[in-house]
Amino acid sequence: MIRINDHYLKLRSSYLFADIAKRVSAFTESHPDKKIIKLGIGDVTRPLPPACIEAFHRAVDEMGQESTFRGYGPEQGYSFLREKIAAEDFVSRGAEISPDEIFISDGAKCDTGNIQEIFATDIRVAVPDPVYPVYVDTNVMAGRTGRFEDGRYQGLVYLKSVKENGFIPDFPKEPVDLIYLCFPNNPTGATISKADLSKWVDYAKENRAILLFDAAYESFIRDDSLPRSIYEIPGAESVAIEFRSFSKTAGFTGIRCAYTVVPKACMAYDANGEKRSVHALWNRRHATKFNGVSYPVQRAAEAAYSPEGKKQIRELTDGYLKNAALIRQEMAALGFDCVGGENSPYIWIDGKRDAWEFFDLLLDEAGVVCTPGTGFGKCGEGYIRLSAFNSYENVSQAIGRIKAALA
Numbered sequence: 001m002i003r004i005n006d007h008y009l010k011l012r013s014s015y016l017f018a019d020i021a022k023r024v025s026a027f028t029e030s031h032p033d034k035k036i037i038k039l040g041i042g043d044v045t046r047p048l049p050p051a052c053i054e055a056f057h058r059a060v061d062e063m064g065q066e067s068t069f070r071g072y073g074p075e076q077g078y079s080f081l082r083e084k085i086a087a088e089d090f091v092s093r094g095a096e097i098s099p100d101e102i103f104i105s106d107g108a109k110c111d112t113g114n115i116q117e118i119f120a121t122d123i124r125v126a127v128p129d130p131v132y133p134v135y136v137d138t139n140v141m142a143g144r145t146g147r148f149e150d151g152r153y154q155g156l157v158y159l160k161s162v163k164e165n166g167f168i169p170d171f172p173k174e175p176v177d178l179i180y181l182c183f184p185n186n187p188t189g190a191t192i193s194k195a196d197l198s199k200w201v202d203y204a205k206e207n208r209a210i211l212l213f214d215a216a217y218e219s220f221i222r223d224d225s226l227p228r229s230i231y232e233i234p235g236a237e238s239v240a241i242e243f244r245s246f247s248k249t250a251g252f253t254g255i256r257c258a259y260t261v262v263p264k265a266c267m268a269y270d271a272n273g274e275k276r277s278v279h280a281l282w283n284r285r286h287a288t289k290f291n292g293v294s295y296p297v298q299r300a301a302e303a304a305y306s307p308e309g310k311k312q313i314r315e316l317t318d319g320y321l322k323n324a325a326l327i328r329q330e331m332a333a334l335g336f337d338c339v340g341g342e343n344s345p346y347i348w349i350d351g352k353r354d355a356w357e358f359f360d361l362l363l364d365e366a367g368v369v370c371t372p373g374t375g376f377g378k379c380g381e382g383y384i385r386l387s388a389f390n391s392y393e394n395v396s397q398a399i400g401r402i403k404a405a406l407a
């Protein structure tokens with residue numbers, strides 16, 4: 001008899017997005033003339049930078065010529081892209097990461113979801129609360145948790161990230177082996193200082209743990225004192241894996257290109273307590289289960305590092321940051337406590353009421369869609385997330401309507 005993976009039955013269905021869609025469509029039906037402005041989604045809205053598009057086109061043409069055609073590429077990614085990434089994203093900031101420590105992939109979602117499978121099923125896992133749900137659900141699927149009860153999975157260690165600790169997760173009260181961190185954070189938009197990140201590196205070293213550092217929103221950092229990579233912290237290469245993506249940087253959400261850094265110094269332990277190379281394990285996993293990102297996409301990603309590409313990407317992210325600043329400033333002026341919106345495209349707002357009640361108020365009275373904080377964990381109760389991914393015109397209009405609705 002064929003059996004299913006019973007752990008999948010523990011997964012909470014994604015009521016959040018279904019619920020949002022249901023409420024939005026009910027509103028549209030009852031207000032057919034009212035334009036809805038969506039500030040709920042975490043997807044980019046502006047087109048790809050021209051430098052990336054040109055490189056993409058050129059590479060597609062190469063695939064049509066016998067002399068330049070390419071079949072399967074290296075699973076880990078082409079060296080032209082891995083070398084650019086190492087030099088531009090790490091070495092230039094004093095982090096000694098080499099090209100062969102970089103694994104090109106089709107998304108930080110897949111990588112942050114898949115990485116857990118190279119670790120034992122009985123390790124203790126810690127996640128921040130609120131959290132990007134992929135970290136949690138993939139550990140549920142792998143059987144590392146008990147049932148979902150009272151807003152949390154049994155067996156997972158939740159690290160509160162709340163106003164009282166500046167939205168930097170508290171250290172676990174019990175020892176843990178694998179810790180997910182995300183900065184700039186989704187959903188809170190909070191950032192972490194080098195001093196605070198160093199404490200996490202020290203924790204991992206003392207506890208022989210590994211940090212999974214999701215830096216998908218790194219390109220929104222403007223404050224130069226903030227770390228863009230965990231490898232700016234001395235010694236992090238022995239205890240941290242970092243995830244990056246071209247999705248939010250260069251508008252690649254529909255093109256798909258990302259990368260994961262697994263330093264050769266990063267070690268975990270086998271059942272006998274012997275040190276094992278995490279790089280070797282991830283290399284094995286990646287080469288077995290993944291067959292590389294397409295050549296034109298990698299050429300398009302490479303173009304993000306050209307002088308024109310860098311300038312265009314800066315303009316893209318500057319545009320979203322201008323929206324974020326407006327949202328934060330105006331919501332704060334309305335008396336709401338906000339975090340994020342600086343060095344981040346997300347603004348996490350204390351609505352001072354039930355998250356769904358605030359969602360309904362913004363939808364019904366302003367025609368604006370947000371994301372209720374409860375979708376990201378128990379600590380999201382009372383909060384909503386507004387996203388800066390929209391045009392400046394739409395964001396200004398949304399803010400005008402919110403002000404009128406709350407007046």
Ligand code: PLP
Pocket residue numbers: 042106107108109110112132182186214216244245246247253257258
């Ligand atoms: N990590 C975080 C924190 C995200 O918010 C997202 C997307 O919203 C991702 C990873 C996924 O990125 P990608 O598009 O590269 O899969």
